[in-house]
Amino acid sequence: MAYDNFTILRSTAVPMPIENVDTDQIIPARFLKATERKGFGDNLFRDWRYNSDNTPKTDFVLNNPIYSGKILVAGKNFGSGSSREHAAWAIYDYGFRCVVSSFFADIFKNNSLNIGILPVQISAEFLDKIFKAIEADPKTEIEVNLPEQSITILATGEKESFDINGYKKHNLMNGFDDIDYLQAMKEEIKAFAANSPY
Amino acid sequence: MSTSPKTLFAKVWDAHVVKSIPDGPDVLLIDRHFIHEVTSPVAFLGLETRGLTVLFPDKTFATADHNTPTINQHLPVADPLSANQLKALETNTAKYGISHWGLGNPKNGIVHVVGPENGITLPGMTIVCGDSHTSTHGAFGAIAFGIGTSEVEMVLSSQCIMQPRPKTMRISVNGKLNKGVLPKDVVLYIISQMTAAGATGYFVEFAGEVFEQMSMEGRMTVCNMSIEMGARGGMIAPDATTFNYIKGREKAPKGEAWDKALAYWKTLHTEAGASFDKEYVFDAADIEPMITFGTNPGMGIGISKKIPVSHETGSGKSSYEKSLNYMGFHEAEPMLGKPVDYVFIGSCTNGRIEDFRAFASIVKGRKKADNVTAWIVPGSHIVEQQIKEEGILDILTEAGFSLRQPGCSACLAMNDDKIPAGKYAVSTSNRNFEGRQGPGARTMLASPLVAAAAAVTGVVTDPRELI
Numbered sequence: 001m002a003y004d005n006f007t008i009l010r011s012t013a014v015p016m017p018i019e020n021v022d023t024d025q026i027i028p029a030r031f032l033k034a035t036e037r038k039g040f041g042d043n044l045f046r047d048w049r050y051n052s053d054n055t056p057k058t059d060f061v062l063n064n065p066i067y068s069g070k071i072l073v074a075g076k077n078f079g080s081g082s083s084r085e086h087a088a089w090a091i092y093d094y095g096f097r098c099v100v101s102s103f104f105a106d107i108f109k110n111n112s113l114n115i116g117i118l119p120v121q122i123s124a125e126f127l128d129k130i131f132k133a134i135e136a137d138p139k140t141e142i143e144v145n146l147p148e149q150s151i152t153i154l155a156t157g158e159k160e161s162f163d164i165n166g167y168k169k170h171n172l173m174n175g176f177d178d179i180d181y182l183q184a185m186k187e188e189i190k191a192f193a194a195n196s197p198y
Numbered sequence: 199m200s201t202s203p204k205t206l207f208a209k210v211w212d213a214h215v216v217k218s219i220p221d222g223p224d225v226l227l228i229d230r231h232f233i234h235e236v237t238s239p240v241a242f243l244g245l246e247t248r249g250l251t252v253l254f255p256d257k258t259f260a261t262a263d264h265n266t267p268t269i270n271q272h273l274p275v276a277d278p279l280s281a282n283q284l285k286a287l288e289t290n291t292a293k294y295g296i297s298h299w300g301l302g303n304p305k306n307g308i309v310h311v312v313g314p315e316n317g318i319t320l321p322g323m324t325i326v327c328g329d330s331h332t333s334t335h336g337a338f339g340a341i342a343f344g345i346g347t348s349e350v351e352m353v354l355s356s357q358c359i360m361q362p363r364p365k366t367m368r369i370s371v372n373g374k375l376n377k378g379v380l381p382k383d384v385v386l387y388i389i390s391q392m393t394a395a396g397a398t399g400y401f402v403e404f405a406g407e408v409f410e411q412m413s414m415e416g417r418m419t420v421c422n423m424s425i426e427m428g429a430r431g432g433m434i435a436p437d438a439t440t441f442n443y444i445k446g447r448e449k450a451p452k453g454e455a456w457d458k459a460l461a462y463w464k465t466l467h468t469e470a471g472a473s474f475d476k477e478y479v480f481d482a483a484d485i486e487p488m489i490t491f492g493t494n495p496g497m498g499i500g501i502s503k504k505i506p507v508s509h510e511t512g513s514g515k516s517s518y519e520k521s522l523n524y525m526g527f528h529e530a531e532p533m534l535g536k537p538v539d540y541v542f543i544g545s546c547t548n549g550r551i552e553d554f555r556a557f558a559s560i561v562k563g564r565k566k567a568d569n570v571t572a573w574i575v576p577g578s579h580i581v582e583q584q585i586k587e588e589g590i591l592d593i594l595t596e597a598g599f600s601l602r603q604p605g606c607s608a609c610l611a612m613n614d615d616k617i618p619a620g621k622y623a624v625s626t627s628n629r630n631f632e633g634r635q636g637p638g639a640r641t642m643l644a645s646p647l648v649a650a651a652a653a654v655t656g657v658v659t660d661p662r663e664l665i
Binding site for chain 1: 216220223225240332344345346348355360361364395398459462513514516517632633
């Protein structure tokens, strides 16, 4: 599935200072029964966001109108657990384009990059600065600059750089994906596979 | 070519790199691709949208497991969404000529149980599946890991995925295991020491006397949970135990092909002097039967211990408190004697014959506690058959338990097997996340022996008292 390319994102952010947010929280298994990729945003963080009678939980950040934006800022080890890409789809479908944390689980990171969400891994210190800035002013704007590989708290100018491999950066900036790349090298793959003992 | 000593991981990985992209991932050839009903439909839809086809249909194997009922499997699936997903798998596999062991097929079962028991999983392979517990297959000396749906589409269409090469870690456990300590306890202990993110970015090799002495079922339990410390996967060097397990299984090589394969498999071990990015060494004597008290698999302790206070743990105070609040537990409380409402034995972690033998060893001659609802779910029809043939079913029935039909069941509660809100479950599965076993369910992860002890006493009980 093609996605919108990503260059510079300037947005307010939604803070979620919780550690070890696993993909069962992002989207519980009972919402994985669809055979198409649509509507997952409605069930993003379902059991943190809604009571069992489907009324919103007022103390959960996504139900707090003070916070909004295209950037989700979360505690360390975000996206652990199940490999369900539905977690990344739900985040994208809700409207986020970037998740910021001090640590990401591997599979979630891959899934995000594959569908056009940028996972930005920063130091624990800078993450704390962002949380504090949003706490002080929920309208705090954050700039995520992919070409420069930097993230900036615009009000104060505080800035940190982040890592991403050159291949994935190029893909995200141009909206390309791995499937196109692999299709282009199919003959090479067939020749390689011909020598496989399996 | 470099002559420096190689790790098991490097030998298998390097043999599969079609191309290395500078400042990017490796293009890795995949030998076996398992698919199931939940994470494959959108991948097949993607193929159609792009006008692509399946490159090597004979390298992909489908089974229905995540979303299947564990009673009355002969009847139509009642939930229309689940039925639709199962139908989609049937239609998609038929369209592209992919092997499909659907509901009712005698080979049906949990993907990570049926792959090995039918000889599809072999040493030296690369194996992927849209399921994080694909790491299970690493028990055979394969590089096996979970992938997302976009990657399922890549493998279907090109038999390759693009992966950054992970760093390597070796975890050795030396010495002899204590009485009542099962492979599940070993892995829960390792995760409790490593934390739920301690191996993120790494591929782990498990080594040392404990794993050398372990059965294939036990090795699968250990590798299965490597993802719970964040590892990309876990693997164990193949040896005589591995080869004996594989020999004669339906899809295993036979005759000359077997001899040739065996000669190669015997080369699959880490050479002396090979270096890892990280090494950890643990002592088997330090491990006792384990149980989890929190909401990630790293929050586990020896069953006789008390729940740690937050400053003794590596986690932030508010996250730790949130976790204990969810469980209804407090710092410094003992786990022994906590009430148990449900017991679940099954899943890709502990749904193999050895697990039911262990469970039966404790319930034999005892009765299920009245306050406990027990769900006993074999990992496959083959396991179900073994349970019957070995007389385990008779022991279970005599003790007041009944056997359900194979599937993932209460491990992720996609079907009707949900633990009710607020109830406590001792579960042999792999995740104690909030709501994992049903909205509001409270999970304590443990071994089949600990599950059996809870099932007959109705509270968290040290199984060593009942052995």
